[in-house]
Amino acid sequence: MPFRVKLRILVFILSLIFCVSEFSLAAPCYGTKLPKRNKFFANFESYSLFKRYLEDSHGTMRNQQQFYGMSYGIFDWFSIDLKAGGGNIKQHPYTSDEVVYPSSFAGGYGLRLKFLDKNNWRMVFGFQHISVHPKSVELGTIKNQAILDDWQTSLLVSYDIKEFSPYLGTRWSRVDYIHTVNGEKKRRMSDFTKDIGFIYGINIPLGKKFWLNLEGQAFDSDAFAGSINYSF
Secondary structure, eight states: OOHHHHHHHHHHHHHHHHHHTTTOOOOOOOOSOOOOBTOEEEEEEEEEEEEEEBGGGOOEEEEEEEEEEEEEEEETTEEEEEEEEEEEEEEEOTTSOOEEEEEEEEEEEEEEEEEEEETTEEEEEEEEEEEEOOOOEEETTEEEEEEEEEEEEEEEEEEOBTTBEEEEEEEEEEEEEEEEETTEEEEEEBOGGGOEEEEEEEEEEOSSSEEEEEEEEESSOEEEEEEEEEEO
16 A cells, blocks of 8 residues: 555544544554454563653552453554453552552553565554553542553554564653542543653564564653464
């Protein structure tokens, strides 16, 4: 498909994302390996957010997630990603002790669009979103509920070295902490001065159809992801 058509599709996708972002509040970027048209990837993924600063001195947040996911190739250059699993939230206000919300349901979705695939180079745009809904906790007589919304857009570039695919990139991301105390809900957004991040990762072959993906994230948040992937 011509580059101009792909660019128009990207503009449409970006417009759609920003239109619905307030309601559809991603985390690992998966790298630049996409399934071919009408093919699937499956994976088991673990993602750890070690630290993310919240706005207006509301403290920091961290969490850990595990997912089973699938990717489907609509075209050779365009795929959708879906995942389901569980995750927790640990939120630390500056003025009090950390609040730990035990693991419960988490899910996510995303899409990836490949712009370049030539001479071992690949470039991929991605949008990813994760929403985590842990169990509520009671602190004294006060019931606390929380939701983590983690979403991002990213641009990655990789270069194949034999069968290995290291990649680098950048992303714009936001993590929201939605805190409900005795029925009163407040949304605490991540610090907007730290919304731009750096991504580094690699795909490592484990066999003909299996590979390992390792990915780190810095500047906007301290995070690391790992997944076992299978192509079928």
